[in-house]
Amino acid sequence: MSDLKTTAVEVNGFPCRVWTKGSGPAVGFLAGLGGLPRWLPFLDELAKTRTVIVPSLPGYPGGSTGHTVLDTHLDWVLAVRQLLDKAGLTGCDLIGASVGGAFAAEMAAVFPGRVKRLALLAPFGLFDEKEPATDPWAQRRDAVAGLMCADAEKWTALVSPPEGANSVEWPIEMIRAAEAAARAFWPLGNTRLEKRLGLIAVPTLLLWGEKDAVLPPSYAGKFAAGIGRGARIETVPGAGHLAYLDRPDAVARAVLAHFS
C-alpha cells in the first residue's frame, strides 16, 4: 500500500484537499456530515486493494471556504463535478455517504458516463413528511455524537482536535463543515433528488446503518424505487448514520464486493 499523498485542486478559485492512497483501480469517496478532519480506518480498508481518492467538498475540512460562493443547488452540483474531474475521478467508481451521498447520486444522474458504479451510504436528498429525517442542525451540543454514530465515541474521535491543532481554528473548521452542509441542504436535506434518481443508470448499492438516527433506514426503499435500473439494498448491522465510522470493515467489504 502506498503512503498517503495530499494534494489540492482548485474549484471556483478555492483550494480543495485531495487525499490519495493505495494502488489498483481508482475509487472516489465523498464524506458525510462533518467531513474528514482526519484520515480514517475505513479508507485504509479500501486502500488495500484500490487507489482511494478522497476530495474534500467545498467548506468541509480541507475544502477551505469554497462553500461561500455556492448559492444554488446547481452551483453545488457543478462544483462537485469539477472537483471529481480535477481529482482524477472521471469515469471511476464512486462512494458517497450522507451529504456526500446526495452529490454522488447527482453525479451519476446528471453526468452519465462520469460514474462507473455507485455506492450510496445513507445519502441525503429526499424527505418524507410521514417519516421526517432528524434535524442535524438543531441539536444540543451533547446530543450530536450519539446522533451521528451508533457509538458516540466514534464521532468524538473524528472531531477531537489532534495534538498540536490550532485551538482557535480547529473548532471553527468543525463549525464550517456543519455550515457547508447546511448551506447545501437546509432546512430538510431535501434537494428534490427524487426528480433525478430515475436518470441513474449504473449499478448502485444502497447501504444504510441499521441504527441511523438521522435518516430513517426506510429511506433506502425510496431511493431504490426511484433509481431507474433499481438498486441493491444492504443494511449495516449496529451502525448509525456515519456507518463508515461505526463499522469500517463491514462497509468497506460491502462496497468492494459491489465494485468487483
Add this chain to the structure above:
Amino acid sequence: MKLMWFHLMPYTELPEDFNKKHPSVWVDIHSSLFDPRRAHHMYNDFMDELEYAAEVGFDAICVNEHHSNGYGLMPSPNLIAASLARRTTDTALCVMGNSLALYNPPTRVAEEFAMIDCISGGRLIAGFPVGSPMDTCYAYGQNPSSLRERYLEAHDLVKRAWTEKDTFTFSGRFNQQRYVNIWPRPIQNEPHPPIWIPGGGSVETWRWCAEMDYVYCYLSYYGYKAGLATMNGFWNEMEKLGKDRNPYRAGFLQFVGVAESRQQALDLYTEPAEYFYGRCLHVDPRFALPPGYTTEATQRAGIEGMMTKAANLANPATKAALKATNMKDIVDGGYVIVGSPDEVVEQIRHVATSLNVGHLMLLLQYGNMSKDTTKYNTRLFAEKVMPKVKDLFGDWEDKWWPKPMAKGQRAAVPAYRAPSSINPAAAE
C-alpha cells in the same frame, strides 16, 4: 437624551410549570398554551400601554418582530405601528424592526415602512435587524449560511427603492426584480427614514453602522452591567474609525421598575421580572446556534475572548449570575433597575453616561406585568424620572431622529366613537 418606550408583547399567561413541561418558549412552543380570546385582551392592553406611553411624553414608542415566540407576539410589528400611527400624534414610531431577509421580495419592507411613514406624517424609525436564529433560521427556515448576505442585499434593495426616483431593475445575487418602483414613498426622503440597526456585539456590524451612518442598538435583556463591554467595544471601534462620540449613534435596552420606594418596587416588579427571566427566556439551546449564523470573524473573536475569560467563567458565581432567574440576582446583575424615582434617576444617569447612549429604550412592561402596574411604572417614570435625566447629552445633535411634517400640516386624527354614541339606534 431620548427616552423610548419599548414593548415586547409577551404572552402573559404561560403556566407556572412551563419550564418543567415545555422545552422552549420559542420555535416549537405548543399551540395549546395560546388562547386567542385571552390574546385579544393582551394585544389590546399592550396597545393601550404603548399609547399611554406616548400620552405621558416618551419620545418614542417601540415595537419589534418575533416569530413562533411566547414572549413576543408581534410577527408583524408593522401592523401595530400602523395602528399606533393613527392613535398618537407626535411620538416617534420605532419599528425595531423588520428582519430583511425574511421578506420576499424585500421591497415589501420598503413599501410597508413607507406606508407607516406617510400615515404617521414622517415619524418612523426604520429598524433593520438580521433577526435571531430562532426567528430567521428555525421559525422561518432561512439558510443560516446565506442569511447575512441576503440581509445585506435586501438592505441595498430597500434603500434604493426608497431613494431612486425612476423605476429601476435590480439584478442581485438572491433577488431579481425587473420593475422596482414602490408606491407610496416615505415622507422622510432626505434621503430616507432614519435607519437603526439592532445587533449583537460583532465588529463587522459596528463598522457597517459607522460606514453607513446608522444608529447601532444593543438590545440585550441583561442590562447595563453586562452591556458595558459591548458598548465599550463599539465606542473603541468608532474611535478607530475616526467617528465622534455622539451618544446618539447608539441605542441600548434597559428594564426598569420604579415605585415610591425600593421595597415597593421589589414588591411590584419581582413577579413580572421572574416570569420574564424564568419562563420567557426558557429557550431550547438546540435553537441557539445554527451553523453559519455567526460569522467566522466573530467566532474567532469569541473563541479568543473565551480563552482569556476562561478564568472568570470557571467561577461558578459568575456562571450562575449569567442565568439569574430570581429577583435578587436579576437586580444585582443590573438586568432590571429598580428603586424609588430618585434611585432610578441616579442609575439611569449612570447607565446613559457609562455606556454613552443617547437613545435609551426602556422596558417598563415585562413578563406578566398587568396593565395597571405597567401604567403606574410608566407614569411614575415619566413624571419623576424623565425630567431629571432629559438634560443629558444636550450638547450633541441627534442626527438620527425622525423629521416629521410640521405639526400644522399634519392630518388631525379624531378619537374613535362607537356607532351607539352617535346614533343610539345602532346599538343592539
